[in-house]
Amino acid sequence: MIFLEILVVVMVGFLVYKFILMPNFSTKKVDITQAPREFEELYNKFNELDFLDITISKKRLMLFSIIGLICFMAFLFTFIFTYLNSFNMAFAIIPLIALAITVILFLLEFKKFKVKYSDVIKRFIQLIDPNLTYNNTSYVDEENYYQTACFDNLQLSSLTTKDTISGVTKDNYKFYASNISATSTDENVFNGIFSTVILDKTIPSYTKINTENLEYNTTYALGTTNSLLKYIEMDNADFNKVLHVYSNDRINATEILTSDMLDYLAEFYNKYHVNFQLVFTGNYVYSRFYINQLFTPSFIGNLFNKNNFALCYIIITFILDVIDKLSNNMSNFEE
DSSP states (O other), rough: HHHHHHHHHHHHHHIIIIIIHHHSSSSSSOOOSSSHHHHHHHHHHHHOOOOOHHHHHHHHHHHHHHHHHHHHHHHHHHHHHHTTOOOOGGOOOOHHHHHHHHHHHHHHHHHHHHHHHHHHHHHHHHOOOTTEEESSOOOTTHHHHHHHHSSSSOOEEEEEEEEEEEEEEETOEEEEEEEEEETTTTEEEEEEEEEEEEEEEEEEEEEEEEEEEGTTTTTHHHSSSTTTTTEEHHHHHHHHHHHHEEEEEEHHHHHHHHHHHHHHHHHHHHHOOOOOEEEEEEEEEEEOOOOOOSSSOOSEEEEEOOHHHHHHHHHHHHHHHHHHHHHHTTSSSSS
């Protein structure tokens, strides 16, 4: 019976971590006051939408959580009381059964909650750009894209993805972004947003941009197949303070990274302090943002965490703006 009590305590602890603690501590915090005025307007518009279904689902989850906590405490109290007084331990089974039923009801409701939460995110994404959509699964070839980007000089042992934003940019380039967790020899090497944009012209070089905080390991700068990459100091002192460029073609790198692009990238980092990497090569622009997991559903606290929505907004608009600026600089590139 003692073993059963330990098992119940471990199970409840796991459920509390997975459904309550982890979702509320899994995303990078940003200074929302720095978010553009357009985000505030969009977020206010978003909050005016009808979310009755998910609000009811959230209340049910809160109710099941409270009932589950009561059943758990009743189980502990009954177990300790019967054990100390040498009563029949069968009395402890009653609150345990009630707890098991409550957990089952909670998990069934949480499954519905995740579906409704996905619909909420989809509506928010389409407010940002009606050409984009969202689903809580992965997209085709993302592992191949990630490996091709050559962010790390590492052989991945696993790569898990979820929460995909997809669509087209205003220049009709295919756009994909998703939460990715990459592991190499049981060590997590990346946890955040990875995006791919497929261009209609070819960039005849490999150019990588890192924020300064990613320079602690040269493999992050040089990648797997790019031993010929060299550091390129750009003609922008403010940019060079916070971002570093590596490329195998200095001329092409400067064609991509115009003064307007350099100013924009430096301003983004200085404003939000989000570590990121960009790779320009072939028909692709890859990027990854070190923000941990975005859009982990949580029924605790504010259902529509403003920090998470602000982070989503600034990252998506950042990628789209970079592609827009790049598109203006691609007149000399081959189709």
